[in-house]
Structure formats: C-alpha cells, structure tokens
Amino acid sequence: MPKITYKDRDGNSKTVDVENGLSVMEGAVQNDIPGIDADCGGAMACSTCHVYVEEKWLDKLHKAEEAEVDMIDMAYDPKKNSRLSCQLIVSDELEGLMVTTPEKQS
Amino acid sequence: MKKTDTIIIGAGPIGLFAVHQLGIKGLKSVVIDNLDKAGGQCIELYPDKPIYDIPAVPECTGEELTSRLLEQIKPFDTDFFLNERVEEVKQEKENWIVKTNNKNEFTAPNIIIAGGVGSFEPRKLAVKEAEKFEEKYLFYAVRDKEKFKNKTISIFGGGDSALDWALELSKFSNVNLIHRRDEFRGAPHTLSEIKKLEKKGKISIKTPCQLESIEGKDTINSIKVKFDDGRIEKIKTDVVLSFFGLIMKLGPIAEWGLNMNKKTIEVNAENFETNKKGIFAAGDICSYPGKLKLILSGFHEVALASVECFKRARPNEKYRFEFTTSSKTIQGRLGKK
Numbered sequence: 001m002p003k004i005t006y007k008d009r010d011g012n013s014k015t016v017d018v019e020n021g022l023s024v025m026e027g028a029v030q031n032d033i034p035g036i037d038a039d040c041g042g043a044m045a046c047s048t049c050h051v052y053v054e055e056k057w058l059d060k061l062h063k064a065e066e067a068e069v070d071m072i073d074m075a076y077d078p079k080k081n082s083r084l085s086c087q088l089i090v091s092d093e094l095e096g097l098m099v100t101t102p103e104k105q106s
Numbered sequence: 107m108k109k110t111d112t113i114i115i116g117a118g119p120i121g122l123f124a125v126h127q128l129g130i131k132g133l134k135s136v137v138i139d140n141l142d143k144a145g146g147q148c149i150e151l152y153p154d155k156p157i158y159d160i161p162a163v164p165e166c167t168g169e170e171l172t173s174r175l176l177e178q179i180k181p182f183d184t185d186f187f188l189n190e191r192v193e194e195v196k197q198e199k200e201n202w203i204v205k206t207n208n209k210n211e212f213t214a215p216n217i218i219i220a221g222g223v224g225s226f227e228p229r230k231l232a233v234k235e236a237e238k239f240e241e242k243y244l245f246y247a248v249r250d251k252e253k254f255k256n257k258t259i260s261i262f263g264g265g266d267s268a269l270d271w272a273l274e275l276s277k278f279s280n281v282n283l284i285h286r287r288d289e290f291r292g293a294p295h296t297l298s299e300i301k302k303l304e305k306k307g308k309i310s311i312k313t314p315c316q317l318e319s320i321e322g323k324d325t326i327n328s329i330k331v332k333f334d335d336g337r338i339e340k341i342k343t344d345v346v347l348s349f350f351g352l353i354m355k356l357g358p359i360a361e362w363g364l365n366m367n368k369k370t371i372e373v374n375a376e377n378f379e380t381n382k383k384g385i386f387a388a389g390d391i392c393s394y395p396g397k398l399k400l401i402l403s404g405f406h407e408v409a410l411a412s413v414e415c416f417k418r419a420r421p422n423e424k425y426r427f428e429f430t431t432s433s434k435t436i437q438g439r440l441g442k443k
Contacts, residue, residue, distance in 0.1 A: 039223045039354050041390075041399050045151035046354065070291045073264050074351040077232060078286055080334075106229060106353040 035101030118146020120389035120404035129182035145172035263349030
C-alpha cells in the first residue's frame with residue numbers, strides 16, 4: 001500500500017498506508033488525520049478537503065478538471081499547488097506523496 | 107409561540123420527506139432552514155448534478171429531487187421558516203421550545219434534526235480586519251442595492267454571484283472585479299457583458315490576485331491586493347463585496363446537550379432518537395453503527411422516527427401501521443378520493 005504523508009502548516013506530519021483506489025481525502029478520514037473536513041463526503045461539492053500538494057508531485061497527478069478548479073476558488077487561501085484531496089486517487093505511482101493541510105478549511 | 111407536533115430543522119430532502127411521513131400520520135410540522143429556499147445540499151451544492159441512487163428514479167438532479175419532494179408534501183400545507191437559524195433548544199416538561207435568530211418561537215413534543223452538515227453560511231474573508239467592517243462596508247450578500255450607489259466597490263470572487271453583481275452595480279458605481287485566477291466561472295453572456303464594460307472603463311478586472319489587507323479606521327479607504335508575481339496594488343475602495351460561496355457550519359447544534367460523535371449526532375437505529383427524548387436526528391447529521399450518508403438512508407430514518415413522533419404527540423391514541431395504497435385515512439390526508 002502506498003504511503004501518504006499528511007503535514008499540517010506547523011510542520012507536524014503523519015504518514016499512513018492508504019489502499020490503492022481510495023482518495024487522499026478518504027485516507028485522511030479513515031486515519032483520523034485532522035485538517036481535512038470533507039463535509040460533502042467526496043462529491044466535489046464543497047472545498048473542505050483542500051490540500052497543498054508538494055511541488056514535485058504536481059506533474060505526476062492528473063490535471064484538475066474544471067469543476068475542481070472552480071471549487072478551489074471557494075477554498076480558504078488557495079495557492080498554485082492547491083488540490084481537492086477527494087479528487088486525488090491513490091495508486092502505486094503516488095507512493096510517498098506529501099500533502100499539506102491549510103490553516104483551516106472554512 | 108407557535109405550537110405544532112414536530113419541529114423539523116433543515117429543509118433538505120430528509121427534512122422534506124419527514125413532513126410527508128409525519129403528515130400521512132396526521133401530524134403537523136414546521137420546517138426551519140438557514141438557506142433562502144428548500145433543498146439543502148441538493149439545491150445549494152449540486153442542483154444540476156444527476157443523482158442515480160434514488161429508488162425507482164433512475165436519474166434526477168438535486169433540483170428535480172427537491173421539486174418532487176415539495177410536490178409530494180403539498181397536501182400537508184406546511185409552514186416553512188427560511189433564512190432562519192435555530193439558536194436555542196430548551197425543554198419544558200414534555201415539550202421542546204425552539205428559538206430562531208429571527209425571534210420566532212416554536213413548541214412541540216418532537217424535534218427532528220435533519221441538518222446535513224450544519225447550516226449554510228457565507229465563507230468569510232480571511233484577513234483579520236474583515237470582521238470590523240462586516241455588515242457596514244463589507245458584505246457577503248447584497249440585500250439592498252440602493253446602498254451601493256455612487257461608490258467604489260471591490261468585488262471578490264469568480265463565480266456567478268460575483269459576476270452578476272459586478273454587472274448590476276456597475277450601472278451606478280465604479281466596480282473592481284478581483285479574482286485569484288484569470289478564468290471566471292459564469293454564464294458566457296454575463297462574461298461577455300463584463301468584458302465590454304471593461305473596455306468602456308466601467309469595470310476594472312484585477313487577476314490573478316488575492317486580498318492582502320483592508321485599510322481604513324472606521325470606514326474602508328482602500329484595499330491592497332497581491333498579484334501572483336508578488337506585486338502589490340493599492341485600490342481605492344468604499345465597499346467590499348465577497349462571494350466565495352457558502353460553507354456548512356454545525357453551529358449551535360453542538361450546544362444542545364446531544365451526544366455527539368465528531369460532527370454528527372448519535373442516535374439509536376430503532377427510531378433515530380438522540381439521548382434526549384423527543385429529539386430525533388436523521389440524514390447526514392446522524393450516526394449509528396453502519397450509517398451510510400445516502401439520501402435513501404435518510405428517508406428510512408425519518409419514516410421510523412415519525413412513528414415515535416406520533417406516539418409522543420398523540421399519547422392517548424394507538425398507533426396503527428397503514429399502507430398508502432389501502433388506507434382511506436391516509437388517502438384523505440393526501441387529498442385523494
């Protein structure tokens with residue numbers, strides 16, 4: 001199982017094994033990682049699973065579709081490397097992925 | 107104080123179907139919701155997205171589901187209190203008293219909380235000085251556009267609300283439209299109108315940039331925005347409007363003494379009652395072993411909760427299980443002959 005690292009803005013981090021096929025958001029929720037609220041449950045209807053993706057990973061992820069970018073407009077403090085973690089599906093290629101949670105989700 | 111049999115908090119699909127399940131049992135209800143319309147997440151978050159798992163409805167959008175539910179509960183002539191948030195819940199003997207932020211008071215033996223993930227509220231600007239200007243020079247909604255005449259207005263956001271208001275207010279004010287990226291998400295027609303007005307100098311578009319600070323003592327004098335390349339621009343501004351959509355906040359529900367599990371309310375899976383007698387929770391907001399956050403689960407939950415609501419509202423009557431296909435009483439309540 002790929003290891004995914006979740007870091008908060010203070011630098012505290014937790015690395016967990018997330019099954020292939022789950023989203024980075026689900027990996028966080030199942031492992032009680034704070035900082036990812038995922039209010040809508042992964043329907044891409046809110047933006048409370050917003051994360052910043054470590055730069056070197058940006059190209060390895062599939063590009064965000066328009067609806068995701070629109071949703072990121074609504075996120076708290078969006079940046080160039082912002083993604084919705086519900087849209088990042090874990091696979092072997094993402095072994096070692098690191099995401100940082102924003103100061104807050106809403 | 108308004109008396110009823112059940113107070114339903116939340117006008118999403120589950121709150122609406124609760125009206126039906128109570129109504130066919132002869133119980134009256136009122137529905138309270140913080141949004142300005144019924145439908146909850148279905149209408150606010152995904153009105154156009156198709157839903158494929160409503161039994162016997164192969165496909166329908168959030169908006170269609172809402173309008174069908176509203177049609178289904180029409181016979182019960184239920185009062186809706188929209189744009190209102192429940193602030194306080196307290197007990198008085200066998201009854202509950204509910205107070206809203208609009209100073210309405212209700213009393214009933216039952217409350218069904220079908221609150222989803224909480225009430226929808228505008229997402230606020232992140233800069234700390236935003237709060238002191240709020241509702242005076244900084245707004246998250248436009249109620250009375252007269253207030254915005256002959257001003258310099260800076261509008262934040264890239265969606266329909268931001269674009270529509272930029273267009274409307276540019277008729278009698280100077281408008282800056284500010285967005286974090288170059289693309290806007292809005293009706294193509296609105297977008298082309300805005301581009302035209304930009305050429306004429308009526309609207310000034312600032313992208314890609316974000317709010318850095320709001321300046322002014324009692325009133326707003328100017329704002330500073332930071333562009334992606336690091337450049338900072340000071341923009342003279344009288345009024346700030348911000349349209350970053352709505353977020354869901356659990357709000358006062360957490361303070362009503364109910365057993366909570368993270369942001370959900372614990373219930374038993376027999377009648378979906380909470381630890382307080384007569385307060386039920388259904389839909390996304392409730393939790394019990396095996397809970398699935400599906401609309402269809404919420405329908406089941408309110409059906410069972412409504413039976414216990416009947417027993418509490420009509421303690422001297424015997425509850426009789428009836429089918430809508432054969433019960434003349436139910437058919438009467440539905441206005442069928």
